[in-house]
Amino acid sequence: MGGTESIENKLKDAVKDLFLKKKVDIVIGFEKGSLPLTSRPCFIRSSDMAERLVWNASCTNNLAVYLPRFFQKVPRAKKSGTPPPVVGIVAKGCDARSVVGLIKEKQILKENVVIIGMSCQGVIDRRKIESFIDGSFIAGGRQEPGGILEITTGVGDKKKIKVSDVLAESCIECQYPHVENADVRIDGESITASDDGYKAIKAFEEKSPEERWQYFTDEISRCIRCYACRQACPNCYCKVCFAEQTLPRWIGPGDELSDVMIYHIGRIFHQAGRCVECNACVRACPVGIDLRLFTRKLCMDVKELFGYIPGLSIEELPPLLRFELNDNNDFITTG
Amino acid sequence: MEEKKENNEPKIVAFLCNWCSYAGADLAGVSRFQYPANIRVIRIPCSGRINPLFIVKALQEGADGVLVSGCHPGDCHYISGNLAARRKFALLKNFLSYLGIEQDRVQFSWVSASEGNIFASLIKKVVDNIKKLPANKKLVRKRVGVQEYGWY
Numbered sequence: 001m002g003g004t005e006s007i008e009n010k011l012k013d014a015v016k017d018l019f020l021k022k023k024v025d026i027v028i029g030f031e032k033g034s035l036p037l038t039s040r041p042c043f044i045r046s047s048d049m050a051e052r053l054v055w056n057a058s059c060t061n062n063l064a065v066y067l068p069r070f071f072q073k074v075p076r077a078k079k080s081g082t083p084p085p086v087v088g089i090v091a092k093g094c095d096a097r098s099v100v101g102l103i104k105e106k107q108i109l110k111e112n113v114v115i116i117g118m119s120c121q122g123v124i125d126r127r128k129i130e131s132f133i134d135g136s137f138i139a140g141g142r143q144e145p146g147g148i149l150e151i152t153t154g155v156g157d158k159k160k161i162k163v164s165d166v167l168a169e170s171c172i173e174c175q176y177p178h179v180e181n182a183d184v185r186i187d188g189e190s191i192t193a194s195d196d197g198y199k200a201i202k203a204f205e206e207k208s209p210e211e212r213w214q215y216f217t218d219e220i221s222r223c224i225r226c227y228a229c230r231q232a233c234p235n236c237y238c239k240v241c242f243a244e245q246t247l248p249r250w251i252g253p254g255d256e257l258s259d260v261m262i263y264h265i266g267r268i269f270h271q272a273g274r275c276v277e278c279n280a281c282v283r284a285c286p287v288g289i290d291l292r293l294f295t296r297k298l299c300m301d302v303k304e305l306f307g308y309i310p311g312l313s314i315e316e317l318p319p320l321l322r323f324e325l326n327d328n329n330d331f332i333t334t335g
Numbered sequence: 336m337e338e339k340k341e342n343n344e345p346k347i348v349a350f351l352c353n354w355c356s357y358a359g360a361d362l363a364g365v366s367r368f369q370y371p372a373n374i375r376v377i378r379i380p381c382s383g384r385i386n387p388l389f390i391v392k393a394l395q396e397g398a399d400g401v402l403v404s405g406c407h408p409g410d411c412h413y414i415s416g417n418l419a420a421r422r423k424f425a426l427l428k429n430f431l432s433y434l435g436i437e438q439d440r441v442q443f444s445w446v447s448a449s450e451g452n453i454f455a456s457l458i459k460k461v462v463d464n465i466k467k468l469p470a471n472k473k474l475v476r477k478r479v480g481v482q483e484y485g486w487y
Contacts, residue, residue, distance in 0.1 A: 205433065213435025213473055242388065250388055258395050258476045262388070265434070269387055272426050297433045301426055323418035325408060331428050333402075333442045333464075335450070335457025 004143060007119065007188040008055040011090065014116060014184050018088055019047035024114050027088035028066050030059040037124065037141040037149065041066065044088075053090070055186075056143045057163045060123040062280040063089050064098035064234035068107040086112050088184075092120040094170075094278035096179040097311025098234040101274055104314055107237055117182025119190040122163070122171035124149070127288060129166045133159055167191075169292065170279035180312070198300040204293060216261075216294070222287045223260050229291060230267055232284035235274045242266055264294070272298045273319040276311045342470040345399035347461065349374040350389065352382045352417070355406035355447045362451030370458040373465075374402065381405065383416025387427045390441055394474040400440050400465040404457070407445040417445070436473055439464040 011029070018024045031042035031052040039059045043066075044050055071084050087108075091099060096115055102108045129138060133153045140152035147163040171177075177191050204212065227243065230236045242250050243263050250266070251259040268291070277299060281291050302308050305328050306319040351357040357378050363370065375398075379385065382405025390401045403424065405417040424443045432438045442461055446454045 209432070209435040209437060211435070212433065216434045250392065254478075256476060256478050258474055261474060262391050262395060265391055265430075266388055269427065269430060272423075294434070298426060298430060301429050305425055306422065320419070320422055323415060323422055325418065327408075327418070327421055328425050329408070329421070331425055331443060333444045333457065333461060335444065335446060335453035335455075335460060 004056045004121075005145070007186055008053065010186050010188075011055050011116070011118070012050050012053050014186060015044060015050040015053060015088065016047040018114065018116075018184065019044075019050065023086065024088040025085035026070075027090070027114075027116070028063045029053045029090040029116075030055065030061075030063075033058070036138050037126070037129070037143075037151070055090075055118065057121060057124045057147075057149075058143070059090075059092075060168070060283055062095050062098055062232070062234055062278045063091065064095050064102060065232060065280065067099065067102055067113065067234070068237045071108045071112070084109060084112050086114060088114040088116055090116045090118060091179055091182070092118055092123075092278075093174065093177040093179055094276050094311075095234075096181060097176060097276040098278060100181065100311045100314055101276065102234060102237075104318065105274075110314065114183045115179065115181060116184045116186065117179030118186050119188035120171075120174075120177050120179075121147070121189060122167040122174070122177075122191045124163060124166050125168040125283075128168075129161060132161055132166065133157070168279055168283070170277055170282070173277075175277075176312075198296060200293060201297050201300050204297075217257070219289045220261050220264055221257055222289055223264070224287060225255070225260060225263065226286060228284040228286060229281035229289075232280040233271075234278075234280070235271060236267070264291075268295050268298060271295055273302045273306070273308055274310050275299050342399060342466060342468065345373055345462065345465045345468075345470070346397070347374045347400040347402055347465060348393040348398040349376050349402040349404065349458075350379050350382070350385055351376055351446075352384075352405040352412075353378055353380050354412035355410065355445075356404035356454070358448035359404075359446040359450050359454040362448065363454045364451075366451045368452055368455035370455040371462040373462045374458055381411065381413050381416035382420045383411075383413065385420055385423070387423060390427065391431075391474065394436070394440065394471060395476050397471065397475050399468070399471045400442065400461065402442050402444065402458075402461050404444040404446050404454075407447055410447060437468050439468060440471065 015027050027044040030039040032054050033040040037058045039054055041061055070087050103110045136153040136155050139154045142150055144150055149161045151159045173196050175193055175195050177193055251262050275295050302319055308319040385403055393401045411417045444457055
């Protein structure tokens with residue numbers, strides 16, 4: 001993990017180079033956040049600004065979520081004839097798969113996106129760090145070479161935590177850490193791909209329906225309907241979401257539990273065959289709902305029933321857009 | 336007290352495709368095949384018209400069960416509507432039962448226009464299955480009030 005700083009410098013050089021060669025108009029990357037151990041998205045518009053870029057284990061967001069807005073067809077823009085910009089994106093393995101998904105769904109133009117493929121060493125989960133420091137908050141912290149986080153807690157203690165101990169769950173179970181379709185590649189160490197075979201999902205399936213429903217109810221009843229899960233997700237680019245649609249009005253605006261459940265069932269179901277398990281929804285959730293457990297069930301089913309893994313190839317049609325005559329028919333009730 | 340008695344006569348929303356299952360239901364009626372009167376039929380143009388939210392919404396509005404029936408695979412009036420729908424249904428059925436909603440609550444079937452007797456036996460089977468379950472309480476809206484929701 002010693003290489004984050006050299007990777008950061010390589011990234012800055014690569015971005016500067018892209019601007020000097022006029023290959024991009026804008027680059028989406030990370031800069032230092034205002035809280036310790038955070039990074040926030042930043043939009044680099046010139047080679048001078050590239051110095052702001054950082055790369056470390058706190059670069060958590062899925063930046064692909066910012067891409068579709070550059071390519072939206074505003075009627076006026078169409079008339080004025082301004083061509084869409086060429087956008088560079090600093091991408092981890094999961095972000096790059098989101099980009100592929102967006103290209104496939106025609107939300108962005110393939111030739112107008114430059115993927116800067118990072119070697120990803122996994123990102124940290126702040127909730128895990130907070131549990132490590134006994135409920136105190138992170139008052140200060142920085143990443144040292146060798147994959148160590150030096151953390152100052154709210155009560156003034158200093159602690160050293162290994163990055164590998166506080167990796168996000170999705171990174172521990174990450175199956176595709178490498179960016180396959182990078183236009184510019186920043187090499188370095190990366191985490192190894194692992195395949196846990198959806199162990200957590202299968203364990204949850206073992207429980208009785210009542211237990212499962214109870215868990216689902218408990219989790220969802222904490223939801224405050226901020227829709228952060230939707231906003232953080234690169235797949236959720238609809239201009240009018242079913243949650244806010246008024247004709248028909250699928251769900252009411254209040255705190256009625258069944259409405260909240262339908263919002264979540266609907267949102268998660270819309271991820272079928274599209275979710276790349278980047279964990280953006282879980283990270284964005286202010287109350288820490290275990291959305292992963294539910295979303296991954298659909299990922300697992302899509303893989304098992306249709307043999308499809310999202311975000312790997314641009315040409316392959318998504319599973320719900322195609323069909324076979326001999327698809328699984330076992331669930332059908334016969335008269 | 337209510338909970339035990341309630342499910343003697345479950346209400347089942349049946350989405351029937353216009354070209355096969357609806358005609359099959361019609362044939363069952365014309366041929367005077369008896370089947371339980373628990374289903375409330377909604378005619379849809381094709382099983383491919385079903386948005387998974389229809390099914391979830393029916394459960395929220397108090398249906399004890401939902402049945403979706405279309406043409407047999409390969410016989411769709413629109414060539415492939417039911418094939419595209421089948422993938423959605425497979426995922427939805429798995430997902431709802433994963434969340435803890437009973438498997439039999441939501442059922443899918445294929446009935447052709449000539450299968451009046453099969454339609455009658457299908458409804459008997461579905462109603463029997465759903466009668467075994469407790470009344471739907473899980474996804475049902477607790478607060479009722481049209482004005483509060485502006486639901487139309």
